Amino acid sequence: xxxxxxxxxxxxxxxQGRLGMWLLIAGEFVIFxxxxxxxxxxxxxxxxxxxxxxxxxxxxxxxxxFVLLTSSYFVVKAHQAAQHKDSxxxxxxxxxxxxxxxxxxxxxxxxxxxxxxxxxxxSGKELxxxxxxxxxxxWGFYFLMTGLHATHxxxxxxxxxxxxxxxxxxxNFHRIEIAGLYWHMVDLIWIFLFPLLYIAH
Amino acid sequence: xxxxxxxxxxxxxxxxxxxxxxxxxxLLTAMFMAAFGGFFxxxxxxxxxxxPSDIPLYGDLAAKxxxxxxxxxxxxxxxxxxxxxxxxxxxxxxxxxMIGTDDMAFPTLNKISYWIFLLSCIVLLSGFLMPxxxxxxxWTMYPPLSVSDFGYNNPNTTFWSxxxxxxxxFLLAVALEFISMLMGGINFVVTTLxxxxxxxxxxxLPLVVWMVNIANLLFMFSVGPLIAGAFMLLxxxxxxxxxFDAYRGGDPILWQHLFWFFGHxxxxxxxxxxxxxxxxxxxxxxxxxLFGYKMVILMVIIAAILxxxxxxxxxxxxGIDPGAxxxxxxxxxxxxIPFAGxxxxxxxxxxxxNIRLEIPMLWALGMLATFTFFGGFTGLHLGSNVxxxxxxxxxxxxxxFHYTLxxxxxxxGFAAFYYWYPKFSGRMMNKTLGLIHFxxxxxxxxxxxIPLFWLGLQGQHRRIYNYSAWNDLLMQPEHIMARQxxxxxxxxxxxxxxxxxxxxxYSLKKGKKASKNxxxxxxxxWQTDSPPPHGNFDPYPVVQRWPYDYNHPEKELDYCPQTES
Numbered sequence: 001x002x003x004x005x006x007x008x009x010x011x012x013x014x015x016q017g018r019l020g021m022w023l024l025i026a027g028e029f030v031i032f033x034x035x036x037x038x039x040x041x042x043x044x045x046x047x048x049x050x051x052x053x054x055x056x057x058x059x060x061x062x063x064x065x066f067v068l069l070t071s072s073y074f075v076v077k078a079h080q081a082a083q084h085k086d087s088x089x090x091x092x093x094x095x096x097x098x099x100x101x102x103x104x105x106x107x108x109x110x111x112x113x114x115x116x117x118x119x120x121x122x123s124g125k126e127l128x129x130x131x132x133x134x135x136x137x138x139w140g141f142y143f144l145m146t147g148l149h150a151t152h153x154x155x156x157x158x159x160x161x162x163x164x165x166x167x168x169x170x171x172n173f174h175r176i177e178i179a180g181l182y183w184h185m186v187d188l189i190w191i192f193l194f195p196l197l198y199i200a201h
Numbered sequence: 202x203x204x205x206x207x208x209x210x211x212x213x214x215x216x217x218x219x220x221x222x223x224x225x226x227x228l229l230t231a232m233f234m235a236a237f238g239g240f241f242x243x244x245x246x247x248x249x250x251x252x253p254s255d256i257p258l259y260g261d262l263a264a265k266x267x268x269x270x271x272x273x274x275x276x277x278x279x280x281x282x283x284x285x286x287x288x289x290x291x292x293x294x295x296x297x298x299m300i301g302t303d304d305m306a307f308p309t310l311n312k313i314s315y316w317i318f319l320l321s322c323i324v325l326l327s328g329f330l331m332p333x334x335x336x337x338x339x340w341t342m343y344p345p346l347s348v349s350d351f352g353y354n355n356p357n358t359t360f361w362s363x364x365x366x367x368x369x370x371f372l373l374a375v376a377l378e379f380i381s382m383l384m385g386g387i388n389f390v391v392t393t394l395x396x397x398x399x400x401x402x403x404x405x406l407p408l409v410v411w412m413v414n415i416a417n418l419l420f421m422f423s424v425g426p427l428i429a430g431a432f433m434l435l436x437x438x439x440x441x442x443x444x445f446d447a448y449r450g451g452d453p454i455l456w457q458h459l460f461w462f463f464g465h466x467x468x469x470x471x472x473x474x475x476x477x478x479x480x481x482x483x484x485x486x487x488x489x490x491l492f493g494y495k496m497v498i499l500m501v502i503i504a505a506i507l508x509x510x511x512x513x514x515x516x517x518x519x520g521i522d523p524g525a526x527x528x529x530x531x532x533x534x535x536x537x538i539p540f541a542g543x544x545x546x547x548x549x550x551x552x553x554x555n556i557r558l559e560i561p562m563l564w565a566l567g568m569l570a571t572f573t574f575f576g577g578f579t580g581l582h583l584g585s586n587v588x589x590x591x592x593x594x595x596x597x598x599x600x601x602f603h604y605t606l607x608x609x610x611x612x613x614g615f616a617a618f619y620y621w622y623p624k625f626s627g628r629m630m631n632k633t634l635g636l637i638h639f640x641x642x643x644x645x646x647x648x649x650x651i652p653l654f655w656l657g658l659q660g661q662h663r664r665i666y667n668y669s670a671w672n673d674l675l676m677q678p679e680h681i682m683a684r685q686x687x688x689x690x691x692x693x694x695x696x697x698x699x700x701x702x703x704x705x706x707y708s709l710k711k712g713k714k715a716s717k718n719x720x721x722x723x724x725x726x727w728q729t730d731s732p733p734p735h736g737n738f739d740p741y742p743v744v745q746r747w748p749y750d751y752n753h754p755e756k757e758l759d760y761c762p763q764t765e766s
Contacts, residue, residue, distance in 0.1 A: 016306045016395040023387045023421065030425025038429065038444075038455060046450055123441040124449070133443075134450035140442035144432060 017178045025185045028152075032189050035148070036196060039141045043200075052138040053200065055120065057111055061198040064107050065190065071100030072187045075160075075180040082176035087167045090176060094164040097183065101157040108150050115139070145193055152186045218308040219735060221625065223315050224294030231285040234322055238277035239695050241270040250681075250688035253667055267666040268337030269367070273325070275340035276371070279467070280378050281322060283610040287474040288382060288420075289318070291617060292389045292413045294625060298726035298733055299407050301398025301742045306391040314384040321377035328370035336371035339664075341460055344445035344453045347372075348437045363439050372438070376431050379424050386417035398725070400744035405763070407724045407748045408491065411498050412477025416470045419505045423466035430459030457519055461512035468605065469508045473501060475613030476543065479565040482620050483547055485722045486562035487554025488759050490749040493546035500539035500546075507536045517586045518593045526586040533584035537577065544573050555752070555759070559720070560635035564616030567643045568608045576605035579654070594664065597657025600650040607646055615642070615701075623719045627731045628712030634704040641697030648690040652683040721760045724748045728764055 043049050074097040081089035119126050122143040124136030156179075163179045166172040213222055214229075244259045245267050253262040262270075293311065297304055305311045328335040338346040347368055363369060393406070393414050433444035434456065443449030445456050484491040491497070513521055513529040547569060556562070579601040582588045592598060615638075622630050661668075661675050668674055718727040729738050742764045750761040 012395055012397070014395070016391050019395060020307060020310075020387050020391045023390060027383055027387070027421050027425060030422055031428045032425075034426030034429030034459060035432070037426070038433070038459070041455070042450065042452075048450075122436070124443060125441055128443070128449055133448055137443040137446075137450045140433075140436065140444055144436060144442070148432065 015174065017174065018181070021178045021181045025181065028185060028189075032145075032148075032192070035141075035145055036192060039145065039196065042137065042141070043196075046134055046138075048132075048135045049138045050200075052120075052135050053197065055115075055118065056142070056198045057114060058198050060107050060111050061194055064104050065194050067100050067104050067107070068187045068190050071097045071104075072184055074100065075183045079177050079180050082167065082173045085170075085173050087170060090167050090173075091164055094160050094176075097160055098157050101153050104153055105150060108146065112143075115142075142197055145197065149186070149189055149193055152189070156183050156186045216312070218304070218312055220293050220297050220305045220308070220311060221733065223311050224290050224292075225625070226315050227285045227289040227293060227318065230319060230322060231282050231290065234277050234281040234285075237326070238274050238282055239698070241274040241277070243692065243695055245270045245274070246688045246691050248667070250685040252669065264666045265334065265337060268339075269329075269335040272337050272340050272371075273328075273335055276325070276375065278610070279340070279471070279606070280375060281325065283471045283606065284378070284382055285318065286614050287471050287610065288389075288413065288416060289315075289385055291409065291474045291478060292385065292417070295621070295726065296389055296392055296410055296413065297396070298624075298729065298737050299410050299724055300393060300396065300401055301725045301738060301744065302392070302396040303736045303738070303741075305388050306395055307388050310384055311388055314381045314388070317377055317381035317384070321374045321381060324370055324377060325374035328367040328374070331365055331367050331370060333366045336367035338368070341464070342372065342375075342434065342456075343460075344434060344437065344456050345447075347434065348445065360439055366438070368438055369435065372431055372435050376428065376435075379428060379431075383421060383424065386421055389417050390414055398738075398742050398744055401725075401763075404495070405744055405747045407477075408480040408494065408497065409474065409477035412473040412480075412501065415498075415501055415505055416473040419466050419473075419508065420470045423463045423470075423509060426459045427463035430456055454516070454519055454521075457516050458512065461515045462509070464515065465512045466505070466508045468609075469505060471606065472609045473505075475568070475609045475617070478617035478620070479568050479613055480547060480550075481722075481724070482561045482565040482616055483550050483569075484749050484751065485620075485720055486557045486559055486565075487551050488557070488751045489550055489554040490751055491546070492549030492552070493542075494747070494749065497543050497546050500542040504536055504539040504543075507532065507539070511536060511584075514584055514586070514589065517589045523586075530584060530586045530589075534581060537581055537584075540577065544569065544577075560630070560632060560639060561616050561620035561720075563636075563639050564612050564619060567639070568612035568616060571604060571612065571643075571647070572608040575650070576601065576608060579604065592657060594662060595657035596653045596661045596663060599663055600653035600657060603650050603653075607650075611642070612646075615639075620720070621726075622708070623715035624726055624731050624733070626709050626712070627715055628708050629715050629719060630708045630712060631704050634700055634707075638697055638700045638704065641700065642694060645690040645694040645697065649687045649694065652687045656680065656683050718762075721758075723750060723760055723762050725763055728762055 074093045078090050078093035078097065081093060115121075120139045120142075121127075122139060124139045127133075127136035127139070159179050159182065163172070163175045166175060214226055217223060217226075240258075244256055244262060247256045247259075248262045248267060253267075256262055293305070336342075336347070393410060397406075433442070436442040437444050437446065437451075443451045445451045445453050447453060480491060480497065511529060511533045513525060514533045517526050517529075579597070583592060583598065583601055619630060619635060622628075656675070659675060659680065661680070665674075668676055668680075715731045717729070717731055719731075720727070725738075725742055725744070726733070728742060744763050745766045746761065746763055748763050750756075752759045753761050
């Protein structure tokens with residue numbers, strides 16, 4: 001008799017790190033969800049915001065989308081390597097991921113400096129003073145949402161780096177998967193932010 | 202296990218990874234914060250009854266300080282007393298020993314969440330040291346009041362001058378507290394799902410473990426929008442964005458939606474662990490199986506889901522659509538059905554039980570009675586928009602929510618405390634002092650708030666610092682008398698807490714030694730030593746039955762531990 005076949009998988013079979021990360025991701029989505037719903041409510045109310053949204057740089061935004069999607073691919077490859085406990089490959093793929101994160105941040109900073117150059121600041125005081133009071137609030141959401149997301153990119157990159165250092169010592173390979181889950185979440189949030197802020201005119 | 206090493210003071214209270222020590226840290230911190238909350242309420246209640254000058258232990262109270270004290274009393278009692286005691290202490294201390302494991306799933310995360318909690322306490326209290334004073338715009342932080350003088354309304358302020366204000370510190374403290382409780386919540390849920398002892402299926406979990414977990418999930422799914430809103434409000438204060446500035450197209454009502462989307466479930470986040478502990482106690486001291494265990498869990502899940510769609514009943518006078526107000530009234534009144542089911546099952550447990558009126562049982566019964574009869578029933582009134590528009594912002598509302606929160610946090614909290622004290626200290630609490638504490642608290646709690654119901658119906662407004670400035674505004678002798686009854690009762694209530702403090706520390710040193718299972722209860726925590734050693738169990742228990750097999754027909758004793766086959 002093979003008793004193993006009779007045993008149904010239970011929730012206890014999920015590793016606790018993965019379960020914890022899923023809960024964290026659920027919490028993060030509710031936070032970003034709150035921001036996105038607030039933004040959408042304003043966006044539907046104010047026609048003026050469409051004009052502001054046209055000032056975003058779609059090409060740079062699309063570049064960043066591509067960069068983040070590529071980085072997610074590298075994380076998946078790193079996870080594959082982690083299943084074979086191949087720390088050399090892990091180091092390579094995680095380094096590529098972190099490189100993508102850095103490219104993302106450089107592009108982000110370029111975008112921000114362009115916006116500030118055109119007088120679209122976070123507080124929007126300049127725009128409000130020039131008579132565009134309602135339009136000015138759009139930039140509050142733009143900078144708050146992308147800024148909060150960029151913070152998550154930085155945190156995710158640091159976490160990946162720490163986890164990579166651990167695997168180079170030949171331990172805690174499972175952490176690649178958990179940090180990878182977090183990284184996919186960062187990616188997914190950007191997939192929501194990009195059309196909301198950049199594309200929808 | 203068994204090789205428990207005695208650690209020094211610093212190690213035990215600041216760096217310990219043991220869930221029992223961390224639970225104790227939360228308890229002490231919450232008691233410390235409760236002292237502040239209690240002192241604040243004493244000062245402003247004294248002012249309302251006897252005038253603002255020469256308040257004993259305080260001095261003169263200015264109108265601005267009155268607002269600050271009221272704001273911080275509310276925030277402290279909910280976020281820094283209710284949440285840590287009911288979620289963090291019960292969750293940390295009880296979950297691992299009730300599900301039969303050695304510690305939490307992530308001990309380090311647990312320690313970090315306590316540190317963040319401690320930091321949030323320090324940030325909140327340092328708000329009082331800021332040049333502009335502590336935040337005084339109400340614990341709900343409604344803009345524009347919470348942003349006025351800063352941000353968009355004042356071009357002369359800078360980022361740093363806005364940063365060092367009570368408003369910013371208050372908001373940061375609340376945000377830190379949320380982060381701490383979120384981390385704790387993830388830990389509790391993962392621990393419960395993943396680290397249960399052999400044989401402990403979900404339907405064999407003690408009720409309080411279920412309740413803490415449902416409360417944590419509810420907290421996780423409701424707090425997100427408020428964290429988002431807190432970022433927006435913080436930016437309005439610090440850099441002058443216009444998220445809630447009506448002139449710039451922002452909507453102050455949006456904050457109210459984001460706040461109450463969290464704020465209403467928050468009441469249940471506090472209530473569920475408390476009612477769970479009360480369920481344990483009622484079953485144990487009635488010597489009867491918990492009536493309708495599965496129904497209670499189902500009802501609570503329904504109530505938790507419903508609580509996410511009732512928030513606008515806090516905003517009936519904020520200018521929301523009357524049609525929407527009708528829907529929210531209906532949903533609010535529907536939510537009383539699952540809670541009525543829960544109360545019914547507790548009454549069913551008591552029915553023909555072999556009731557032992559020990560101290561925890563008294564607190565539990567007091568909680569059930571006051572919460573249901575005063576808190577719940579007046580909630581039905583206020584949930585209906587027709588009545589709420591009349592009673593809004595009166596003392597009727599104050600009396601209502603204190604009749605829900607005081608039984609939840611304090612009566613339920615003390616029930617749990619007296620019940621599990623022998624387990625965590627290894628000694629019994631003094632029963633006479635416990636009786637004095639119970640009756641003192643219970644009687645004076647009622648004599649505080651029953652006059653306030655009456656004053657509210659007479660039309661006494663919530664947010665007035667000194668009624669004597671308006672002689673036609675409820676300054677008849679009977680109104681003054683009612684305020685004084687409430688205030689004097691409050692002072693007695695606070696004095697009776699010293700009996701508790703004395704009993705707490707006295708019994709810790711001199712109390713009678715407690716056996717493993719002084720209440721003859723079934724759950725796993727009573728099968729290990731009092732206090733449990735490091736690692737809790739040796740060997741790990743194997744669970745054979747559900748936790749409420751009292752007076753089982755096939756057993757000789759009137760209880761039957763979960764480990765017994």
